[in-house]
Amino acid sequence: MSPTLPAAPPPDIEQRINALLAKMTLDEKLGQMSQATGLAVPLSEQNKEEIRKGRWGSFLNAGGAAERSEAQRIALKESRLGIPLIFGRDVIHGYRTVLPIPLGQAASWDPELVQAGARVAGREAAAAGLHWTFAPMLDITRDPRWGRIAETLGEDPLVTSRLGAAMVRGFQGDKLDAPDSIAACAKHYVGYGAAEGGRDYNTTWIPEIQLREVFLRSFDAARKAGVATFMSAFNNLNGVPTSGNEFTLRQVLRKEWKFDGFVVSDWNSITEMIPHGYAADEKDAAFKGVRAGVDMEMVSTSYHDNLKALLAAGKLDQKLIDDAVRNILRVKFRLGLFDKGVPVAAELPAAPEEAALGVAKRLATESLVLLKNQNATLPLAKSIGKIAVIGPLANSPVDQMGSWVMDGQAPEVRTPLAALRERFGEFRVAWAAGLKTSRDSSHDGFAEAVEAARGADAVLVFLGEEMILSGEAHSRAYLNLPGAQEALVDELAKTGKPVIVVILAGRPLTFQNVAVRASAVLYAWHPGTMGGPAIADVLFGDAVPSGKLTVTFPRTVGQVPIYYAHLNTGRPPSESELGIPAGTPVDPKGFTSKYLDVDFTPEYPFGFGLSYTSFEYTNLAISTPQLRTGTRIEISADVANTGTRDADEIVQLYMHAPAGSVARPVRELKDFRRVHLKAGEKQRVAFLVGAGDIAAYNATLQLVAEPGKYQVWIAPDSVRGAGGEFTVVP
């Protein structure tokens, strides 16, 4: 027997890439740059032959675990160079265990919990033989008409940066090549959420200062968190589609940020540069995509079909191809795909793990935002007699899962109706949908619903939007509750019973008339597998709501875009101009920046959310009145729980610079923290702020903390709080 030799250290990844690249044919390189969607179940002979030849470097949303395992075996064992495939999939808010939609998760303001959620999703996806998720979505949007707002973390760059980075850490784990880690993808790079009119795929115009201040920050945060890949977007940005945009991809991503993973296009976004009016034909589109630095083409085949000819004609530098392939191979090496061997195709376990369901329930609970609670209607007493459960979203597993679900199992979803029946028994829970779906405009089911309400001590109405009313290509021009939902609430309110409205939706909706009639309103988003028990816990006081909005809720669609971090105008309206009722124009008074037919302020501001207790913010103090570059100040305030329930509060730090080389938003979120306060407890909450935290882009696009006065608030939301000021000195 020969003595056991210590294992040779693996050659450095860059050496392995170079060695491989030197052996690759041009066809094999173009194969690596190509991603397809078609894996037949079971694998077709064509699939097998193409994989053997190295025609594809990646598949997305394709095959089952068995096909992926067999395809990988062929790539590793039967292709000339044994280069593994990378399997990507849209694991957006959970895999089998469905978490709340990202906009709901964001309302938790809880990076640790959001990270735990992504960990659950990543582990479940990795077990099914997936290597890569197309998440997190880091787009900022200020337009609830845009259907993809459901997939965002809201309107604020700081919240999106923190929670997006948490998702990256959750998916990728401590080591990218661990068996339960998957690569994340920062998408959609960049500006996609600024679609004009909120219409999906529409043009975006974003000045560079705003691009850097608002839209690029969350992507930079993901990059700093080590995100393995980026996805270029669909939108045209300032005249140049983002999938052909040398400024965002080469200048910012590669030169300024030194990103060394790979960039995948969005679905057909390379060839869509033709209808955008930017590329003449597929050859031109392929050229412009590679020139900008999109390494892998998703679905369309313009790279494969044209790059050879472009090279032969001397129009394209071979180095651009080699760089793209290097970036792709680097991620495959980092994931350990060359060294892990053929994966065993795992069967779906009989049931989701309890631990995964626990995380999903906590996330759903923390995502719930209490918007109204007149006379402390909620929580309801558990001793209550009969409960009427009404509405099209009370028992709709598919809608409850939300818009981006490919692998969630509807039978595993626990709906509010099921959770309430489990808790109180069938006898105490009277159920009548009232409407078949959220869009149902028939009143046929009203009589049954009203009868159920009459016989109950509390009426729980589950309204909102079906999942197909939000998500990709599902924008709306109206933000109202669709169908006859308002009319249903009108009828229920006439019974005189307390009406508690729970709204499940993929976006901020406008529902003033319903809120007026309801005693309480709880916003539940699309809360996922464990939404039902989470909602039941909050309605009956086993959990105290703590969620806060990360997106502004307008009073009416006509106010859109409306967001908290806006610039002032030269003519801001005064307090006395508040309260203009919606719908009918008042007599014009004064020349200020407002509407004649609705109050200019939001219905519910960014950062807002009620609790079952009350909080008071007082005694703001600043450690020194002057902040010098290189030093830090402490900003603190007393936050007191003045009610009778122990509860979490999300404490927010905002700032505003009243003058500078460019005007700054009326408030900007600079930090936040979730604190737990016992009933009657007061805590001093302190934030440390350095010049870097308040730096902003000046008129010449340098990131600096401009000298001058700064206002600061420690606050429960973006409109209130304990305020003070300090000065930045050079």
Ligand code: NOJ
């Ligand atoms: C298009 C979507 O924009 C993107 O988010 C998604 O990851 C890809 N399709 C793949 O399905």
